[in-house]
Amino acid sequence: MEPRKRLNKDVLASTALAVLDGDGLDAVTMRRVGQELGVTPMALYRHFRDKEQILDAVAELLLAEVHLPQPDERPWEEQLKDLLLAFSASLRPHASAAGLVATRILASEPGLTLAERTLELLDQAGFEVEQAAEIAGQALCSVVTLVVTEPGRDPQADAEAREDAIRMRKAELEALSRKRYPRIVAAAGALASCASEDVYYARGIELVVAGISGAHTGLERATT
Amino acid sequence: MEPRKRLNKDVLASTALAVLDGDGLDAVTMRRVGQELGVTPMALYRHFRDKEQILDAVAELLLAEVHLPQPDERPWEEQLKDLLLAFSASLRPHASAAGLVATRILASEPGLTLAERTLELLDQAGFEVEQAAEIAGQALCSVVTLVVTEPGRDPQADAEAREDAIRMRKAELEALSRKRYPRIVAAAGALASCASEDVYYARGIELVVAGISGAHTGLERATT
DNA sequence: ACCTGAACACCGTTCAAGT
DNA sequence: ACCTGAACACCGTTCAAGT
Numbered sequence: 001m002e003p004r005k006r007l008n009k010d011v012l013a014s015t016a017l018a019v020l021d022g023d024g025l026d027a028v029t030m031r032r033v034g035q036e037l038g039v040t041p042m043a044l045y046r047h048f049r050d051k052e053q054i055l056d057a058v059a060e061l062l063l064a065e066v067h068l069p070q071p072d073e074r075p076w077e078e079q080l081k082d083l084l085l086a087f088s089a090s091l092r093p094h095a096s097a098a099g100l101v102a103t104r105i106l107a108s109e110p111g112l113t114l115a116e117r118t119l120e121l122l123d124q125a126g127f128e129v130e131q132a133a134e135i136a137g138q139a140l141c142s143v144v145t146l147v148v149t150e151p152g153r154d155p156q157a158d159a160e161a162r163e164d165a166i167r168m169r170k171a172e173l174e175a176l177s178r179k180r181y182p183r184i185v186a187a188a189g190a191l192a193s194c195a196s197e198d199v200y201y202a203r204g205i206e207l208v209v210a211g212i213s214g215a216h217t218g219l220e221r222a223t224t
Numbered sequence: 225m226e227p228r229k230r231l232n233k234d235v236l237a238s239t240a241l242a243v244l245d246g247d248g249l250d251a252v253t254m255r256r257v258g259q260e261l262g263v264t265p266m267a268l269y270r271h272f273r274d275k276e277q278i279l280d281a282v283a284e285l286l287l288a289e290v291h292l293p294q295p296d297e298r299p300w301e302e303q304l305k306d307l308l309l310a311f312s313a314s315l316r317p318h319a320s321a322a323g324l325v326a327t328r329i330l331a332s333e334p335g336l337t338l339a340e341r342t343l344e345l346l347d348q349a350g351f352e353v354e355q356a357a358e359i360a361g362q363a364l365c366s367v368v369t370l371v372v373t374e375p376g377r378d379p380q381a382d383a384e385a386r387e388d389a390i391r392m393r394k395a396e397l398e399a400l401s402r403k404r405y406p407r408i409v410a411a412a413g414a415l416a417s418c419a420s421e422d423v424y425y426a427r428g429i430e431l432v433v434a435g436i437s438g439a440h441t442g443l444e445r446a447t448t
Numbered sequence: 449a450c451c452t453g454a455a456c457a458c459c460g461t462t463c464a465a466g467t
Numbered sequence: 468a469c470c471t472g473a474a475c476a477c478c479g480t481t482c483a484a485g486t
Contacts, residue, residue, distance in 0.1 A: 007469085007470090029458090029459065029460080030459085030460060030461085031458085031459075031460090039470075039471095040470065040471055040472080041460085041461090042461085042462090042470075042471065042472085043469075043470050043471080045461080045462090046468085046469060046470075050460080050461080051460065051461095102369065102372065102373055103372070103373060106397065106408070106415060112400065112404075112405055112408060113404075113405075115408060115415075116404070116405045116406075116407055116408050119407035119408065119411060120407060123407060129407065129410050129411045129414065130411065130413075130414040130419070131427075132407070132411065133411035133414035133415050134414060134418070134424065134427060134428070135431065137373065137375065137415070138366075138369075138370070138428055138431060141369045141373050142362075142366060142369065144369075145326065145362075145365045145366065145368075145369045146362070148326065148327070149326055149327060149361065149365050151361065173330065176336065180336075180337075180340070181336055181337075181340045182340075183340055183343035183344060183347060183353070183356070184330070184336060184339060184340050184343065186353050187343060187353045187354065187356065187357035189354075190353065190354040190357035190358060191330060191339075191357050191361070194358070195354070200358065203355075203358060203439075204358070204362055206439070207359065207362060207435040207436065207438075207439055208435060209435075210434070210435040210437075210438030210439055211431040211432060211433075211434040211435025211436075211438065212431065212435075213434075213438060214431075214434030214435065214437060214438050215427075215430070215431055215434055231450085231451090253477090253478065253479080254478085254479060254480085255477085255478075255479090263451075263452095264451065264452055264453080265479085265480090266451075266452065266453085266480085266481090267450075267451050267452080269480080269481095270449085270450060270451075274479080274480080275479065275480095
């Protein structure tokens with residue numbers, strides 16, 4: 001509905017991201033994005049070959065928002081934890097868009113920079129390139145997955161509707177057969193939402209780094 | 225195009241899965257699924273409230289295909305590794321559909337059974353329910369992510385087209401600035417495809433279980 | 449009970465045309 | 468160079484109707 005902005009890739013991508021945040025992925029249509037800018041849908045084709053390219057640009061936007069921590073002298077585990085935390089911090093406000101990133105990290109400059117920095121830390125740790133590549137991909141994608149599957153997440157709902165949905169979800173799980181699903185019933189609360197989102201991400205990333213640390217220990221055992 | 229099958233949920237879901245495997249998620253439309261069964265699109269609405277429910281049923285189908293290993297006396301780490309491997313084995317032939325599962329594990333009987341079994345192993349390991357719930361979710365979703373982001377994966381391409389795409393992808397990464405992305409250039413091969421898919425999944429799952437093992441060690445230190 | 453046909457309000461994208 | 472309008476071949480879904 002904005003009247004006179006000169007169109008360019010960044011404005012279009014930000015507009016698409018705003019629609020995504022507000023109304024979800026299905027709401028992102030050429031017509032809707034054009035409308036938000038007070039422009040015909042066809043105007044978008046001057047800047048993007050097709051809709052896929054707009055989603056690519058949205059993913060790039062998220063990756064560009066990652067505030068990469070400066071390298072320092074702490075152990076690589078600590079630095080990697082901070083890197084993954086910074087990545088999660090950029091994705092968390094855009095849960096509906098986060099999934100776009102998983103398959104697009106190597107497709108833009110900021111994503112490549114993020115991946116390069118991750119590989120650098122794994123290289124410092126002593127991993128050889130092939131294994132470092134696999135681990136870096138898995139670690140970064142794990143962060144995306146944490147955001148996309150955050151329990152109780154409901155990106156389009158306001159706080160009240162979200163709480164209702166969580167309560168209902170929890171009640172459904174508690175109503176399951178205690179015989180067949182004793183542990184799911186017992187864990188219903190934790191499965192329906194997380195007590196603290198910050199703790200959820202901290203523990204999730206801790207787990208990823210601990211896994212890499214474990215592979216690293218195996219590696220030292222193998223080479224010494 | 226099949227002429228006379230009595231419609232039911234399973235037939236519809238299998239048909240949708242076949243379309244997904246063959247032509248990807250975008251090809252799964254009410255019209256296409258109906259057409260594959262020689263039936264009007266509207267016939268599907270007798271069995272599913274909307275398209276979302278069909279995708280739910282496809283996810284359930286994949287989860288039902290998981291061949292859960294029998295509990296035995298080996299350490300929980302080994303049993304968990306086998307469980308996650310079995311899960312990945314069911315998802316791998318359906319890469320285009322795998323992503324549907326991530327947010328739907330707790331939404332069907334076979335998914336609940338998979339989650340319950342995972343929680344059982346984590347309980348054996350000594351985790352308390354809340355942490356077990358978080359870890360189980362993350363571990364199962366990590367397997368989905370491994371499938372969805374498998375390097376070089378291109379579900380709609382035949383073997384030849386796939387190799388071409390990988391070669392091209394690798395060349396693109398190698399053409400990047402060696403100054404700015406030295407490690408990405410060095411790892412181009414591993415980033416564009418995996419040398420062995422079996423090794424990729426084995427190592428990926430190893431990493432997940434090693435992380436859980438690490439959290440477990442911390443836990444023992446805390447309680448003893 | 450189960451399926452159909454016509455219709456509605458949408459999509460992405462092409463193409464020729466405007467300024 | 469940048470945007471528009473009309474058109475095409477699709478969508479999901481509703482509703483009244485058929486058997």
